[in-house]
Amino acid sequence: MTLTVGKSVMRIDAVAKVKGEALYPGDFQMPDMAFMKVLFAFRPHAIIHRIDTRKAESLPGVLAVFTAKDVPNNEYGLIAPDQPVLCGPGSTKSYADHVRFYGDQVALVVADSEEIASEALRLIDVEYEDLPVLTDPRLAMKTDALLLFPDRDSNVFCHYRIRKGNLEEGFKNADVVIEGYYQTPAQEHAYLQPEAGISYVDEEGRITVVVGGQWTHEDQEQIAHALAIPVDRVRVIYPAIGGAFGGREDMSVQIILALAILRLSERGIRRPVKIIWSREESMFGHHKRHPYFIKTRWGATKEGKVTAADVEIIADGGAYMYTSTKVLGNATLMCTGPYEIPNVNVDSYAVYTNNIPNGAFRGFGGPQGSFAAESQMNKLAEALGLDPVEIRMKNLLREGSLLSVGTPLPPGVSIDRVVNACALQAGWVQTGKGWKKPELAGDSSSSARRGLGFACSYKNVGFSFGAPENCWATIELRGSDTIDEAIVYHSGAEVGQGSHTIFLQMAAEALDLPLEKVHLVASDTAYTPNSGSASASRMTFMAGNSIRGAAKLALEKWGNEERPAVATYQYRPPKTTPYDPETGKSEPNFAYGYVAEAVEVSVDLETGQIKIDKVVCADDVGKAVNPQLVQGQIDGAIVQAAGYAVLENFIQQDGLPITRTLSTYLIPTVLDVPGEVDSVVLEYPDPIGPYGARGMGEMPYLPLVPALIDAVHSATGVWFDQFPLTPERVFSALESTAR
Incomplete structure (x- = not known):
């Protein structure tokens, strides 16, 4: 029996990262590449009445300027699609002309260089009507508070209740009662790699986005939703990722990279588009x-x-x-x-x-x-x-x-x-x-x-609390009389925690193979089935169970003389239920x-x-x-x-x-x-x-x-x-x- 689980084997990405050979999203270079910059709102609450892009569009080297009217379905969000991709008039969604925080995105410039794109941003004229600003949630939840979303009846968007036992009786039985009022601060993720990515049309005609994230298939679905195109027309690839900590669960540059490729392609322009946020943009642009x-x-x-x-x-x-x-x-x-x-x-x-x-x-x-x-x-x-x-x-x-x-x-x-x-x-x-x-x-x-x-x-x-939970894995066994190679196909993100090394260790253990015979194809929606997010301390647990299931099925096929033996398995844990x-x-x-x-x-x-x-x-x-x-x-x-x-x-x-x-x-x-x-x-x-x-x-x-x-x-x-x-x-x- 080959034992790999429980051993401190070297991370499979360690050498490439130490030598500087691992490619992060900002490292990708492609021929005839264009560059994108974002015009942010730079104000916390306002209505945009007018955006004039003519001067920016006429600047030599500018390929395109995109605003809210260019987004087919101008909304996204993990829990609810309450955020415009771009804020401004002409949107498909009501009240998308409202800016609600400093880092709301207003316009995109695609140009031959970053310098030209930056210069073009300064030429965009935006007419704002500033609105009162609400920053204290205790005040924002009052019934007479200004509504950030005029089509909602409250700024409170979630309320949970727990009622267990008899509270009055419980305090009556207490000899000591302690009261506290606690406040916790905001915290910046400060991951090493700011938001960056590159997009292009691949050989199958798919809009392809190479980016850092935590769930390739969720990114794919949100891109497809905002662009109003079938999911299979979108491909998301994660290369090396410079940290996440939850900060890459929500969209940053994914949708806008795909939007630029979609609209440029419609104009007959087939050029890759790249964006890299500055550290300052990263710090005010993500949650x-x-x-x-x-x-x-x-x-x-x-x-x-x-x-x-x-x-x-x-x-x-x-x-x-x-x-x-x-x-x-x-x-x-x-x-x-x-x-x-x-x-x-x-x-x-x-x-x-x-x-x-x-x-x-x-x-x-x-x-x-x-x-x-x-x-x-x-x-x-x-x-x-x-x-x-x-x-x-x-x-x-x-x-x-x-x-x-x-x-x-x-x-x-x-x-x-x-x-x-x-x-x-x-x-x-x-x-x-x-x-x-x-x-x-x-x-x-x-x-x-x-x-x-x-x-x-x-x-x-x-x-x-009842959120659908599952994780897929595919394993392919190659060889003739003996297994010469095992390939694990898994979408689980490697955000610095060592998950990809763990995947191979668990696969090697399940297949009884030396670690060097097991290889990984990871985090590419074109090849790897949905794994769910690298979050909630779930990836080792979920991926391990899916990989073990796929390994068992693949070994059964191998035993039945299938060459290569390919098996896919979906792991589903016990169900959870929402709060009553x-x-x-x-x-x-x-x-x-x-x-x-x-x-x-x-x-x-x-x-x-x-x-x-x-x-x-x-x-x-x-x-x-x-x-x-x-x-x-x-x-x-x-x-x-x-x-x-x-x-x-x-x-x-x-x-x-x-x-x-x-x-x-x-x-x-x-x-x-x-x-x-x-x-x-x-x-x-x-x-x-x-x-x-x-x-x-x-x-x-x-x-x-x-x-x-x-x-x-x-x-x-x-x-x-x-x-x-x-x-x-x-x-x-x-x-x-x-x-």
């Missing part, structure tokens, strides 16, 4: 992590048993829906943490504003919900004089425990073992009186104070991952500067298909979450993005990463995961912020209900407390 406002009240008995939780969530959806409803669904479930609470009320809302749209970002609503839930749990522990690990052990979900939505978790619940492992690794000890937190040594002569904090979380694997509109009852997810973290910090009392000394992360991955890649995901998630916690401060004022460059929006450098990351990789198999594997790319992100804030409280005695914990914010709070 962010949702800012949340969470008001919550938890009650517990003096023994530490949580009896009730009442939560209100308001999510800033920004100008368009994007994936806000799905993100809100996760936050609604996770705002009460991985705990069995008998009495729960949750009301959550997603609201349109004139801010940059907000959408998917690593954790997908989990970090926001986890911040509130874990902060509440840590405050309850303090109020009751209980250790933070001890109070969690009294309340954690276990096999058969009922979630807030009234149904049990799927089999394989391991959060109690994960918390146990993290606590022990971080120095906690079990005594006759329960868990006891370790004491940290400090230097009394220094202005720095050390603190240790704890938090835990859980996160869905796969699409949630009145009670919230549902079976939200078919699998979960579980994680706990302890964070050690040093806080300089004189400057407010926070230094993350150590993070202990215990993560149940089910099965580490490639342990080195698991380690990389843990390290990356912690660094990214650390940036979210203490450094990254995305500022918008009246709908205008202020921090739209990497010189004003600071992300972690090597000097900002934790001094030590101690990963505890646990392998409690998921009953339906491939080789027992659970998804894990998002899980280590979730508990970092609340654990760090607990550590800062441990060091300073001050709770922070809002972040990032910039030195200014920390110093101001310490100074206020000192008064």
Whole structure:
């Protein structure tokens, strides 16, 4: 038996990326290539009355200028088609002449060079009527607020309710009640590769778009929808992709690249078209992590048993829906943490504003919900004089425990073992009186104070709440008497996480072949069947099951003397169900991952500067298909979450993005990463995961912020209900407390 699952084999793309040979979308060059630039709105809310493109069109070297009237079906959107491809008059859709955020796209210029296209943009004359700007979702949801979409009756586009037990009775039985009002910030994805791509007509006459994304077939469908052409006339190819983190789930340049090819072809111009956004365009042109406002009240008995939780969530959806409803669904479930609470009320809302749209970002609503839930749990522990690990052990979900939505978790619940492992690794000890937190040594002569904090979380694997979920794979076996080569056809995106290496490892294991005999054709809608998105921590789980199914069928055909043996398999996991509109009852997810973290910090009392000394992360991955890649995901998630916690401060004022460059929006450098990351990789198999594997790319992100804030409280005695914990914010709070 050839064993590849469980080994840290080298990534199949490692050498090409290290040597600079891997081609990213911006690297592609084709003969007689034209270049495209976008005219953005540069204002948060307005009506476009007129667009005059004549001067731009007459500039030598300009091939075409496109506006809303050139888009066959001027709409797109993952959840709902509420966003115009181009804003302006002459559209096929009502109110597409409205600009709703700074980065709305108004016109496209295709020219012989980028320089000519940029010059032509300046020659386009647009007449705007500015409208009042709404940037606070709490104000935008009021009944008398200006409607961003005049054909809707409210700016609230999603409302979920959970009603479990008797909330009044739950608080009556509580000895301690803790109230909190938490605010989470926007966050920029800051992936290495800004949005870029190239489009052309391929040998089969298909409009072909080479671009970075997270779901080739969804991109293909949205392009076809906006262009009003059959799906099979569109081809989407993903080459190397410079990071995603959810930021490439929604459209950026995909539709406009295809639109340019469609309209140029109609004019008899058969030239490839290329676009590369600047970093600034990337930062105001694509969505962010949702800012949340969470008001919550938890009650517990003096023994530490949580009896009730009442939560209100308001999510800033920004100008368009994007994936806000799905993100809100996760936050609604996770705002009460991985705990069995008998009495729960949750009301959550997603609201349109004139801010940059907000959408998917690593954790997908989990970090926001986890911040509130874990902060509440840590405050309850303090109020009751209980250790933070001890109070969690009294309340954690276990096999058969009922979630807030009234149904049990799927089999394989391991959060109690994960918390146990993290606590022990971080120095906690079990005594006759329960868990006891370790004491940290400090230097009394220094202005720095050390603190240790704890938090835990859980996160869905796969699409949630009834969203259709499946994944296809095709395997072709070649040879005569023995299998000389196996080719795996799979659309799953490689966005830097190592998925393509994992695909081959699982295929080699399933086929009992050496890894070098297995090859991959990936992420090309012309050849690879629909895989679903590289998101929701689902790709290893879903792809592994589809590849194993295809391998089994291919081996059966091989055994029946078929040469080559080709088999296609569609994996469908157990169904999930949506929230009941009145009670919230549902079976939200078919699998979960579980994680706990302890964070050690040093806080300089004189400057407010926070230094993350150590993070202990215990993560149940089910099965580490490639342990080195698991380690990389843990390290990356912690660094990214650390940036979210203490450094990254995305500022918008009246709908205008202020921090739209990497010189004003600071992300972690090597000097900002934790001094030590101690990963505890646990392998409690998921009953339906491939080789027992659970998804894990998002899980280590979730508990970092609340654990760090607990550590800062441990060091300073001050709770922070809002972040990032910039030195200014920390110093101001310490100074206020000192008064």
